[in-house]
Amino acid sequence: NAGVTQTPKFQVLKTGQSMTLQCAQDMNHNSMYWYRQDPGMGLRLIYYSASEGTTDKGEVPNGYNVSRLNKREFSLRLESAAPSQTSVYFCASRDRGFSTDTQYFGPGTRLTVL
Amino acid sequence: GQQVMQIPQYQHVQEGEDFTTYCNSSTTLSNIQWYKQRPGGHPVFLIQLVKSGEVKKQKRLTFQFGEAKKNSSLHITATQTTDVGTYFCASRPFGNEKLTFGTGTRLTIIP
Numbered sequence: 001n002a003g004v005t006q007t008p009k010f011q012v013l014k015t016g017q018s019m020t021l022q023c024a025q026d027m028n029h030n031s032m033y034w035y036r037q038d039p040g041m042g043l044r045l046i047y048y049s050a051s052e053g054t055t056d057k058g059e060v061p062n063g064y065n066v067s068r069l070n071k072r073e074f075s076l077r078l079e080s081a082a083p084s085q086t087s088v089y090f091c092a093s094r095d096r097g098f099s100t101d102t103q104y105f106g107p108g109t110r111l112t113v114l
Numbered sequence: 115g116q117q118v119m120q121i122p123q124y125q126h127v128q129e130g131e132d133f134t135t136y137c138n139s140s141t142t143l144s145n146i147q148w149y150k151q152r153p154g155g156h157p158v159f160l161i162q163l164v165k166s167g168e169v170k171k172q173k174r175l176t177f178q179f180g181e182a183k184k185n186s187s188l189h190i191t192a193t194q195t196t197d198v199g200t201y202f203c204a205s206r207p208f209g210n211e212k213l214t215f216g217t218g219t220r221l222t223i224i225p
Contacts, residue, residue, distance in 0.1 A: 041217065042215045044215075045212055058212060104159070
């Protein structure tokens with residue numbers, strides 16, 4: 001049981017380049033999320049997917065797109081990277097049960113845009 | 115949406131001292147969750163509180179949810195070096211997918 005996995009762990013881009021961050025979970029969770037974390041800013045929600053086939057904007061969606069490829073996988077794409085997108089990106093999935101509501105986070109992708 | 119403010123932003127304590135972080139909201143919260151993030155790591159779920167006035171304990175950690183459900187606290191007794199990290203509170207309105215995080219309290223321990 002790997003939990004939530006993310007690739008790559010580190011990435012350096014030049015301004016204007018594009019890339020896709022991959023995320024997968026093996027816990028059969030319906031909901032998945034993408035967050036970015038900047039110093040002193042906590043975690044801010046970029047996009048989320050409540051179920052396979054649906055995606056919705058979070059707090060800071062501009063400059064990003066997402067794809068919920070199937071129940072396991074939720075990818076985040078930067079079409080034209082900007083220095084302001086330098087951050088740590090976390091993917092998460094949600095375990096929602098009768099008496100539980102827990103988010104499990106992946107190890108993160110550390111992205112630098114030059 | 116629900117917004118939560120967390121204080122203090124930083125806390126340095128001697129090993130063995132107690133530590134408390136506070137989470138406050140101007141609106142009534144449906145629930146409160148607490149997460150811990152070790153340096154260089156990812157957030158890890160600690161606990162969820164739902165009921166007004168609820169108190170839960172995990173070994174040296176005590177979590178409280180205020181009577182008015184507008185504030186919460188995490189108290190660590192006799193800190194150890196393993197407690198180092200950033201502690202976040204978070205809240206999600208009922209029926210809503212969005213979990214809003216506080217800005218976190220970064221705890222450092224002086225051996």
